[in-house]
Amino acid sequence: MNKKIIIVGGGFGGLSAFYSLKKSLSNVDITLIDSRTTSLEKPSLPEVAFIGKPVNKVQIPLKNVVERNGGKYVNGEVKTIDPSQNKIVLENEEMNYDYLVLATGAVKNYNGIDGFKDYGYSICDDDHAQKLYEKMIDFNGGNIVIGAAKTEWADHPAVKKLSAPCEGPVGEAMFMLDYALRQKAIRSKTTITVFSPGEIFFEDVGPKVHKALEPIIKAQNINVLTSKIIKSIYKDHVEFTDGSTLESDLTVVIPEYKGTDVVKNSAIGDEKGFIMTDDTMRHAQYKNIFVVGDINAISMPKLGHIAVMQGQIAASAISKDVSGKGDILPFNPEVFCIMNRGGIEATMILSNYLYGGKTDITLDGPIAHMMKWGFDDYYFYTKGHMPPEFMQNGLEKFLQILKGSISR
Numbered sequence: 001m002n003k004k005i006i007i008v009g010g011g012f013g014g015l016s017a018f019y020s021l022k023k024s025l026s027n028v029d030i031t032l033i034d035s036r037t038t039s040l041e042k043p044s045l046p047e048v049a050f051i052g053k054p055v056n057k058v059q060i061p062l063k064n065v066v067e068r069n070g071g072k073y074v075n076g077e078v079k080t081i082d083p084s085q086n087k088i089v090l091e092n093e094e095m096n097y098d099y100l101v102l103a104t105g106a107v108k109n110y111n112g113i114d115g116f117k118d119y120g121y122s123i124c125d126d127d128h129a130q131k132l133y134e135k136m137i138d139f140n141g142g143n144i145v146i147g148a149a150k151t152e153w154a155d156h157p158a159v160k161k162l163s164a165p166c167e168g169p170v171g172e173a174m175f176m177l178d179y180a181l182r183q184k185a186i187r188s189k190t191t192i193t194v195f196s197p198g199e200i201f202f203e204d205v206g207p208k209v210h211k212a213l214e215p216i217i218k219a220q221n222i223n224v225l226t227s228k229i230i231k232s233i234y235k236d237h238v239e240f241t242d243g244s245t246l247e248s249d250l251t252v253v254i255p256e257y258k259g260t261d262v263v264k265n266s267a268i269g270d271e272k273g274f275i276m277t278d279d280t281m282r283h284a285q286y287k288n289i290f291v292v293g294d295i296n297a298i299s300m301p302k303l304g305h306i307a308v309m310q311g312q313i314a315a316s317a318i319s320k321d322v323s324g325k326g327d328i329l330p331f332n333p334e335v336f337c338i339m340n341r342g343g344i345e346a347t348m349i350l351s352n353y354l355y356g357g358k359t360d361i362t363l364d365g366p367i368a369h370m371m372k373w374g375f376d377d378y379y380f381y382t383k384g385h386m387p388p389e390f391m392q393n394g395l396e397k398f399l400q401i402l403k404g405s406i407s408r
């Protein structure tokens with residue numbers, strides 16, 4: 001009988017696991033479950049918020065994608081998992097699995113900041129990005145404050161704790177805001193202040209990237225404050241936990257990340273609701289459960305790039321279990337993100353400094369913009385596929401040579 005594989009979550013991690021499993025195994029039944037009907041391409045949300053990209057251009061319909069590729073799609077929320085029975089429980093049904101891939105992402109805790117509901121804005125999901133776009137239409141100058149809330153993580157000695165889950169979206173939002181305000185000729189009437197809960201802005205990369213970013217941020221007249229933990233948002237100011245305040249007419253926040261309810265309800269994760277695995281993404285206790293993407297405690301920072309890598313690794317491990325063939329892919333995490341800066345400008349960061357590596361580079365300008373545009377469109381139009389491996393390898397080599405960080 002075919003093995004049953006259930007994937008919970010159809011974001012970057014879940015789709016990557018799905019496609020990789022379909023490629024490597026033919027004799028399995030794969031079901032992908034998501035409470036959403038579409039997979040959300042979050043790296044494109046700043047474009048929804050700041051240049052009005054239609055939201056349906058960042059949503060990939062899951063039913064079509066999964067069924068056209070030979071899987072079964074279920075639209076529903078998984079409430080609990082019973083790992084001792086290899087069973088998941090939805091609202092009205094239960095399902096058994098031989099292998100479970102958990103790719104639920106993290107919960108964005110907007111309500112963790114007082115006043116967010118009334119005065120806060122964000123770019124972390126489709127609804128918030130559209131709401132911000134509408135606000136931007138009427139915005140006519142003033143003070144803008146933007147930053148990430150602090151996230152608390154459980155202790156895992158092998159994982160470095162970051163103050164913010166990921167500050168790339170903050171960087172992208174500040175640059176795109178700056179550009180949008182210049183286009184509207186109201187930049188001189190607006191201040192942009194960025195705050196970070198960390199001791200350094202972009203604490204997930206190394207000194208070479210910091211040095212490269214500094215003049216760009218300065219040139220765009222963006223103020224940066226560090227070690228600031230947001231507490232409350234009011235109509236005309238924000239307050240931090242150290243008692244300081246900043247005037248703000250528009251406050252944009254990446255909220256605290258928390259584990260999903262299904263993980264908490266099922267007692268399979270740490271006290272913050274994230275799940276620790278080994279480097280093959282296998283659960284420490286339940287060997288037929290794999291965890292990929294933001295919900296995995298070893299994903300630090302929380303990046304789609306890492307989620308995709310983990311989806312492929314988990315698929316290779318399951319594939320080896322089922323078929324006895326193939327190798328399990330290695331986990332070599334790196335921070336790879338491209339911040340759109342409006343117009344034809346972007347800044348790309350590639351760094352493995354956080355994990356003890358030597359790569360810590362940026363690429364700035366229209367080439368980086370083309371890379372972002374190319375990747376986002378490729379992902380959207382191929383319904384969640386990554387560009388072919390040879391292109392990615394070639395790109396990485398190109399970047400390393402370009403910055404002289406390796407010899408030819």
Ligand SMILES: Cc1cc2nc3c(=O)[nH]c(=O)nc-3n(C[C@H](O)[C@H](O)[C@H](O)COP(=O)(O)OP(=O)(O)OC[C@H]3O[C@@H](n4cnc5c(N)ncnc54)[C@H](O)[C@@H]3O)c2cc1C
Nearest residue numbers: 009011012013034035042043078104105293294303304305
């Ligand atoms: C504004 C923004 C910009 C970003 N830019 C970049 C970037 O440039 N580069 C980069 O690498 N990363 C970027 N990221 C981070 C990246 O988007 C995330 O790391 C990535 O989406 C994580 O993928 P995931 O599959 O773990 O989770 P998600 O993409 O969050 O998907 C999880 C899915 O699981 C579903 N789900 C959750 N719980 C359940 C349940 N109980 N039952 C059923 N379904 C469930 C959800 O509906 C969702 O569809 C950005 C993030 C944001 C917010």
